[in-house]
Amino acid sequence: MSLPTFDASDDPGPSFAHLVRQSRGPDPLPQQASGELDVPHGTTCVAIKFDGGVLVAGDRRATSGNLISHRAIEKVFATDKWSAIAIAGAAGPAIEMVRLFQLQLEHYEKVEGKSLTLNGKANQLSQMIKQHLPAAMRGMAVVPLFAGFDRKRDVGRLFQFDITGGRYEEREFGVTGSGSLHAGSAIKLGYRPGMDRDEVVTLALSSLYHAADEDSATGLPDFIRKIFPIVATISADGFERVEDDELEAKYDVIIEGIKERGTPA
Amino acid sequence: MTTPFYVSPEQVMKDRADYARKGIARGRSLVAMSYAEGIVIVAENPSNTLHKVSEIYDRIAFAGVGRYNEFDQLRIAGVRHADMKGFSYSREDVDARSLANQYAQSLGHTFTNEMKPMEVEILVAEIGDDAVDDQMFHILYDGTVGDEQGFTVLGGDAGAIAERMDTEFSADRSLGEAIVAAREALADDRELTADDLEVAVLERSNERRTFRRIEGDELTALL
Numbered sequence: 001m002s003l004p005t006f007d008a009s010d011d012p013g014p015s016f017a018h019l020v021r022q023s024r025g026p027d028p029l030p031q032q033a034s035g036e037l038d039v040p041h042g043t044t045c046v047a048i049k050f051d052g053g054v055l056v057a058g059d060r061r062a063t064s065g066n067l068i069s070h071r072a073i074e075k076v077f078a079t080d081k082w083s084a085i086a087i088a089g090a091a092g093p094a095i096e097m098v099r100l101f102q103l104q105l106e107h108y109e110k111v112e113g114k115s116l117t118l119n120g121k122a123n124q125l126s127q128m129i130k131q132h133l134p135a136a137m138r139g140m141a142v143v144p145l146f147a148g149f150d151r152k153r154d155v156g157r158l159f160q161f162d163i164t165g166g167r168y169e170e171r172e173f174g175v176t177g178s179g180s181l182h183a184g185s186a187i188k189l190g191y192r193p194g195m196d197r198d199e200v201v202t203l204a205l206s207s208l209y210h211a212a213d214e215d216s217a218t219g220l221p222d223f224i225r226k227i228f229p230i231v232a233t234i235s236a237d238g239f240e241r242v243e244d245d246e247l248e249a250k251y252d253v254i255i256e257g258i259k260e261r262g263t264p265a
Numbered sequence: 266m267t268t269p270f271y272v273s274p275e276q277v278m279k280d281r282a283d284y285a286r287k288g289i290a291r292g293r294s295l296v297a298m299s300y301a302e303g304i305v306i307v308a309e310n311p312s313n314t315l316h317k318v319s320e321i322y323d324r325i326a327f328a329g330v331g332r333y334n335e336f337d338q339l340r341i342a343g344v345r346h347a348d349m350k351g352f353s354y355s356r357e358d359v360d361a362r363s364l365a366n367q368y369a370q371s372l373g374h375t376f377t378n379e380m381k382p383m384e385v386e387i388l389v390a391e392i393g394d395d396a397v398d399d400q401m402f403h404i405l406y407d408g409t410v411g412d413e414q415g416f417t418v419l420g421g422d423a424g425a426i427a428e429r430m431d432t433e434f435s436a437d438r439s440l441g442e443a444i445v446a447a448r449e450a451l452a453d454d455r456e457l458t459a460d461d462l463e464v465a466v467l468e469r470s471n472e473r474r475t476f477r478r479i480e481g482d483e484l485t486a487l488l
Contacts, residue, residue, distance in 0.1 A: 002370070003342045003343075003346055003367040003368065003370070003371045004342055004345040004346055004349065005338070005342050005371070012345075016348060016352075019345055019348070019349065020349065020352065023345075023349060099352075100352075103348060103351075103352055106348070106474075107344065107345075107348050110319070110320050110321070110344045110348075111341055111344055111345075113314075113316065113319070
């Protein structure tokens with residue numbers, strides 16, 4: 001590997017994807033083979049705003065057709081200190097896209113000496129999804145949620161995407177994946193403006209529970225193996241994972257409540 | 266027809282080296298040293314936007330003296346090299362030694378093959394898990410690489426500054442003490458304030474990305 005230097009006319013600038021293409025490195029987002037492929041898919045993710053930031057959460061199940069392919073897959077990732085991404089869709093390309101996106105943000109920051117704005121980051125992600133469209137048309141769709149803390153405006157913000165790269169900023173919450181209909185309804189019923197961190201963590205856990213209750217591709221919390229959803233908050237202090245102990249304690253309360261009330265089958 | 270003058274290769278190399286050294290001597294110097302928590306780099310630099318010290322990778326920092334546009338071009342090439350390598354292999358496979366060799370190749374090539382050598386001196390520093398694993402590579406305008414222990418000085422007045430550092434140096438200082446020692450060595454009789462200095466550290470206690478700039482109130486307080 002020699003030192004990558006370029007003429008002014010073909011300099012890739014601060015874009016990592018362009019750099020990889022110019023240097024003929026591994027293709028960052030390769031086109032997949034034609035035909036439907038049965039690859040692992042990740043499912044339900046949610047993002048909710050709260051007072052002082054934004055929360056992102058996702059269940060841990062990946063499925064290939066009707067089989068569970070992974071019980072403890074991670075679908076929520078910090079993309080830098082102030083933002084996070086949650087992914088639903090074909091797990092392989094999604095994780096590769098996240099890796100490239102993380103690198104892209106860090107690469108830009110190092111080359112330019114300052115971070116992209118939150119809008120700039122969301123726009124970058126939108127372009128990556130758009131490039132992925134041919135693969136998405138063959139059943140390899142990647143549909144992320146992107147959330148971050150906007151340090152200029154001092155608020156948490158979140159964005160939803162569609163497979164064409166369409167980018168939609170949401171005011172209160174966003175959902176993606178196969179269980180999103182049920183997770184979204186649960187959040188819609190429980191959401192109030194100005195909720196604090198503890199309240200939205202509980203709301204997110206309960207929405208994932210209800211999604212898993214209705215959608216076979218979404219995993220329930222696993223008390224035997226101690227596998228709980230990945231939940232993270234992004235606030236003025238940056239990205240922070242919520243510990244499993246706290247999640248387990250909150251689930252205990254949620255499930256106690258459900259037992260007391262009973263739930264229609 | 267005119268016959269070109271014969272110039273001996275020794276003379277050509279000497280002239281180029283003199284040219285590069287003069288260019289470097291016009292700029293201000295910098296000091297990099299180990300301290301209790303990692304490596305600190307202190308540069309004399311009145312600008313707080315045109316940096317001499319920058320992040321390359323998780324545990325690797327870059328510093329340059331001389332012509333800004335030339336070392337900044339090398340800095341960006343280093344970031345690209347490191348990010349590409351980390352993307353193709355793994356983050357742990359990115360190391361300062363290989364990057365320093367790449368820089369040496371590039372500078373050496375320019376020195377022998379181009380009309381004008383680069384008027385720069387650069388440093389590639391990497392922190393290890395322990396202080397004994399810290400590495401500092403000092404690369405000259407002609408591609409000469411030096412592996413330095415403890416501290417190193419880059420710039421025109423390096424000899425005199427290194428002498429002052431030598432009497433002061435100890436690797437188990439706190440951050441504040443290390444910065445003050447570096448300032449004294451750079452300043453000699455002059456007065457250097459926080460506004461005249463650019464300071465950055467590679468800190469072992471930081472998580473993945475160990476590079477951090479020390480600026481503004483924090484720097485003033487440490488001085």
